[in-house]
Amino acid sequence: MRKFFEDVIADEISFSFKYNVAGQTLRNAGKAASELKNVLKNLGICPPLLRRIGVATYEAEINLASYTQGGEIRAQVEKWGVTVEAVDSGPGIPDIEKAMQPGFSTAPDWVRELGFGAGMGLVNIQKCSDEMELRSTVPDGTHLTMRFYYTT
Amino acid sequence: MNLNTLAKEFGLTIKAGAGSLGREVTGGYASDLLSDVLAHADEGSVWVTLHIHQNVVAVASHKDLAGVILVQGRQPDADTVAKAEEEKIPLLVTDLPAFELIGRLYKAGIRGTQAA
Numbered sequence: 001m002r003k004f005f006e007d008v009i010a011d012e013i014s015f016s017f018k019y020n021v022a023g024q025t026l027r028n029a030g031k032a033a034s035e036l037k038n039v040l041k042n043l044g045i046c047p048p049l050l051r052r053i054g055v056a057t058y059e060a061e062i063n064l065a066s067y068t069q070g071g072e073i074r075a076q077v078e079k080w081g082v083t084v085e086a087v088d089s090g091p092g093i094p095d096i097e098k099a100m101q102p103g104f105s106t107a108p109d110w111v112r113e114l115g116f117g118a119g120m121g122l123v124n125i126q127k128c129s130d131e132m133e134l135r136s137t138v139p140d141g142t143h144l145t146m147r148f149y150y151t152t
Numbered sequence: 153m154n155l156n157t158l159a160k161e162f163g164l165t166i167k168a169g170a171g172s173l174g175r176e177v178t179g180g181y182a183s184d185l186l187s188d189v190l191a192h193a194d195e196g197s198v199w200v201t202l203h204i205h206q207n208v209v210a211v212a213s214h215k216d217l218a219g220v221i222l223v224q225g226r227q228p229d230a231d232t233v234a235k236a237e238e239e240k241i242p243l244l245v246t247d248l249p250a251f252e253l254i255g256r257l258y259k260a261g262i263r264g265t266q267a268a
Contacts, residue, residue, distance in 0.1 A: 029207065115187070118185050121187055
């Protein structure tokens with residue numbers, strides 16, 4: 001048993017965090033990923049893992065901001081690792097296999113002008129995470145799950 | 153080599169993050185695709201780009217880059233400067249175009265990422 005905070009003592013502990021991400025604008029995109037990264041840093045997650053989680057979450061946040069009407073980033077910090085989910089309520093991805101192909105993109109011009117939308121995001125998310133699961137239904141929305149394991 | 157030295161050597165104008173110029177620059181990356189930088193830049197690198205919007209700072213911060221050099225005298229947006237100060241990311245400007253600046257950085261010993 002260890003002491004997690006001054007006045008929180010338990011055999012095990014887990015944390016949940018939720019961040020809202022606005023859609024159709026990249027103005028504040030990255031805020032959720034930055035805040036999550038800060039909080040994970042404070043929880044003692046080591047820098048290499050922190051960077052992987054930060055980059056993957058940032059990519060997912062950029063996707064929410066670029067392609068959806070907005071959504072949520074949810075993170076669950078457990079004893080074994082961290083799960084980060086990006087959830088939105090549409091429009092959904094018609095062909096996931098195609099979306100996963102490097103270079104494939106449906107990004108609108110305003111996204112491309114800012115240097116995003118090159119069809120690299122999902123590929124990079126897969127590279128950064130230990131496990132990735134992408135489920136989508138048109139027009140209901142997309143649910144991306146990324147898992148990161150602690151290495152000792 | 154750190155950004156302070158590079159700024160003096162190549163006449164770079166410091167726009168933000170003046171307090172973090174002492175960090176060692178361990179490499180360089182050049183790209184105007186933010187997704188590319190996210191995927192391939194190494195931590196500690198200096199990033200050369202022509203983008204001036206605030207997403208540049210978010211990318212630099214998430215990749216733990218040493219700093220960003222904006223080329224062709226392009227001035228960063230006000231909110232880009234504010235965000236860079238907040239995130240302590242050095243933001244510098246050169247009047248040179250990217251190819252010229254990168255050539256000089258390389259000559260000064262800054263090397264790029266070796267493999268994708």
